[in-house]
Amino acid sequence: MGKVPVxxxxxxxxxxxxxxxIWRGLLHDVRxxxxxxxxxxxxxxLFLLVPVLGSYGYAEAYREREKLHHRH
Structure with a gap:
């Protein structure tokens, strides 16, 4: 079969x-x-970040406990 140009x-x-x-002006003083x-x-x-970071920390600790639990 030959190649057909597309x-x-x-x-x-x-x-x-x-x-x-405008975009440069928006990013001018972001910090x-x-x-x-x-x-x-x-x-x-704080009401936004504390629950998010707490949930993330709990999930990471739970995952680590599961790894250690299945190791033995």
């Missing part, structure tokens, strides 16, 4: 110069903006 269309997406300028948000809403951040 024509492909290439589509390139890019941001317009105006949107690139300052996140720290300001955290300082303004630290109680909400």
């Amino acid at each position: 024509r492909l269309k290439e589509v390139t997406y890019s941001l317009s110069p105006c949107h690139q300028h 300052y903006k996140t720290m300001k948000r955290f300082n303004d809403n630290w109680v909400s951040a």
Whole structure:
């Protein structure tokens, strides 16, 4: 069987110069903006982070216990 050439269309997406300028402005002071948000809403951040990190720690400890349990 011979090879049949197939024509492909290439589509390139890019941001317009105006949107690139806005995007750079959004990422300009990311560290300052996140720290300001955290300082303004630290109680909400704790209520979000503590259960997530606690669940992750519990799951890791449980997985380790299961490994050790099946080892013997």
